[in-house]
Amino acid sequence: MAKKYYQPEIETMPVEQLKALQSERLVKQVKHVWDNVPYYRAKMEEKGVTPDDIKGIEDLHKLPFVTKDDLREAYPYGLLAAPLKDCVRIHSTSGTTGKRVVAFYTQNDIDLWDDCCARALTAVGADEEDVVHVSYGYGLFTGGLGLHGGAHKAGCMTIPASSGNTDRQIQFMTDLGSTILCCTPSYAAYLAESIEERGVKDEIKLKAGIFGAEAWTEEMRRDIENKLGIKAYDIYGLTELSGPGVSFECEEQTGMHINEDHFIAEIINPETGEVLPEGEKGELVFTSITKEAFPLLRYRTKDLCILSRKPCSCGRTHIKMRKPMGRSDDMLIIRGVNVFPSQIETVLLNEGMTPNYQIIVDRKNNTDTFDINVEMSQEMFSDNLAEVTAKEKQLVASLKAMLGIQAKVHLVAPKSITRSEGKAVRVIDKRKLYD
Amino acid sequence: MAVKQISVFVENKSGGLADITKALSDANVNIRALSLSEATDFGVLRLIVDDVFAAGNALKESGHIYNITDVLAVAGEDKPGSITKIFTVLAEAGMSLEYAYAFFAKSQEKAIMIIKVADRLAAKKVLKEAGIPLVKEEEIAKL
Structure with a gap:
């Protein structure tokens, strides 16, 4: 019988006790940061706050926010809170939205991060009997080593497959009987397609998957679950905070439990910075209260989200976050309209198409052009051109209904859109508005 | 007394057609007749071949979308x-x-x-x- 929780005493801790633990750790963390990071001290002094003002989580709102711009400004060592000799590793963000950010880890930071990932794996049923197949990229990206460490802690046999080489991935899956797959949702969808093509679905023993590091929709979840015959779970994290495992889904699949003994979550109004009550939609802000090397106080994630402390049937007491409704970084403004790539994915899957698409935005004669390349699928094809163009028109209409603006759809050859086997390149913005 | 026709999706880009015909010739499939109808961005290539089975396999292996009518x-x-x-x-x-x-x-x-x-x-x-x-x-x- 698989264990239900990796750390039951923490994961099911009564909320009041959990909040007391957070308060105690927050007070300590603020002092640690004040003493060791001049950059933070200057920010706090500017706001007129000292560690004495922070007596518990109720005082959290007094602290200044930290943004990605601060991280870039302080690059590389400006936010380091532990002596470099105590650090054992760095990770770095993928740099999709600008200059790289580097995060540092002490051995203790790594241990606690691995615990978070072990909780996520245990929540989807992983134990000593399982073979965890990690197809996240290993390296600077936190996905691979994060789930890898978690799988070790959970006692699973770990296949450090990393990304790429789909043939070898499938071979290991069949030969070694992988039971739990960890990768990005776009790579999971790609693997599902490839498994179907090779006709080896019967030889696959997967029962669950943990998919994160990209925004994905409920439609995509159902698609992956059906194609692979598994349960697909979401996981959330940011390199700035540690990596995957800041929060994770339990069997309920109705949101991700935030590991509150390590991270305090707040929802704020992104315009005013005002803290919003539980249940309201706003920007997600995290404070890491156990990190030694790279602690962040009130880090603005730009993820739009809702928190809920409604009791969960899994027994965990930690607050749940809904799947972020788009990272404000992912959002495109095209002809003045907000467009999230996830909306396009929803339409494609609803129309029975593959979720393989790429958005190309450009500006010609001061007007935004909006093109979507969609891979042709067997379901959409017919020997009758009129039937295909009718389906194409239907797709354009559904996209217009969802997005509010007209996109030009191009049907392209299957597999012609690059699958970066880590993260899918969904958007090519040629407008160069921000340079 | 029907004849089987293979229809293939062709993306409108240079080399799109050659890609298909090469896959067929590599499989030693002979094309008897061919017709192309096109929309703005893509086309449908309809073929009558000497060996439908071999043609289907060759197209599948080379990753093309096709159907048989x-x-x-x-x-x-x-x-x-x-x-x-x-x-x-x-x-x-x-x-x-x-x-x-x-x-x-x-x-x-x-x-x-x-x-x-x-x-x-x-x-x-x-x-x-x-x-x-x-x-x-x-x-x-x-x-």
Whole structure:
């Protein structure tokens, strides 16, 4: 019988006790940061706050926010809170939205991060009997080593497959009987397609998957679950905070439990910075209260989200976050309209198409052009051109209904859109508005 | 007495067609007839080949999207008016064509018309009654 929780005493801790633990750790963390990071001290002094003002989580709102711009400004060592000799590793963000950010880890930071990932794996049923197949990229990206460490802690046999080489991935899956797959949702969808093509679905023993590091929709979840015959779970994290495992889904699949003994979550109004009550939609802000090397106080994630402390049937007491409704970084403004790539994915899957698409935005004669390349699928094809163009028109209409603006759809050859086997390149913005 | 036609999705980019025909020639498939209809960004390439099975496998392996449709192959004399006769017979029976294309079969000294109609069996019946010969799948392979 698989264990239900990796750390039951923490994961099911009564909320009041959990909040007391957070308060105690927050007070300590603020002092640690004040003493060791001049950059933070200057920010706090500017706001007129000292560690004495922070007596518990109720005082959290007094602290200044930290943004990605601060991280870039302080690059590389400006936010380091532990002596470099105590650090054992760095990770770095993928740099999709600008200059790289580097995060540092002490051995203790790594241990606690691995615990978070072990909780996520245990929540989807992983134990000593399982073979965890990690197809996240290993390296600077936190996905691979994060789930890898978690799988070790959970006692699973770990296949450090990393990304790429789909043939070898499938071979290991069949030969070694992988039971739990960890990768990005776009790579999971790609693997599902490839498994179907090779006709080896019967030889696959997967029962669950943990998919994160990209925004994905409920439609995509159902698609992956059906194609692979598994349960697909979401996981959330940011390199700035540690990596995957800041929060994770339990069997309920109705949101991700935030590991509150390590991270305090707040929802704020992104315009005013005002803290919003539980249940309201706003920007997600995290404070890491156990990190030694790279602690962040009130880090603005730009993820739009809702928190809920409604009791969960899994027994965990930690607050749940809904799947972020788009990272404000992912959002495109095209002809003045907000467009999230996830909306396009929803339409494609609803129309029975593959979720393989790429958005190309450009500006010609001061007007935004909006093109979507969609891979042709067997379901959409017919020997009758009129039937295909009718389906194409239907797709354009559904996209217009969802997005509010007209996109030009191009049907392209299957597999012609690059699958970066880590993260899918969904958007090519040629407008160069921000340079 | 249907003939199997392979239709392939072609992306509108240079080399798109060569990609398909190369996959077929590599599999030693001979193309008997070909027709291309195109929209702005893509096209549908319809083919009559000597070996449908081998062609399907070759297209699948090279990652193309295709389907196989039953169409009628009608033989006409290689002389003016023979194609008009085919169209007239179908029109008089109230049948409209979805598409059609023709090729010349050297060995038989005949023009062969490939036609797609909604009701294939009904079309077959009226053509037969009008004395217009249909070509079988096996004959196409042997051309």
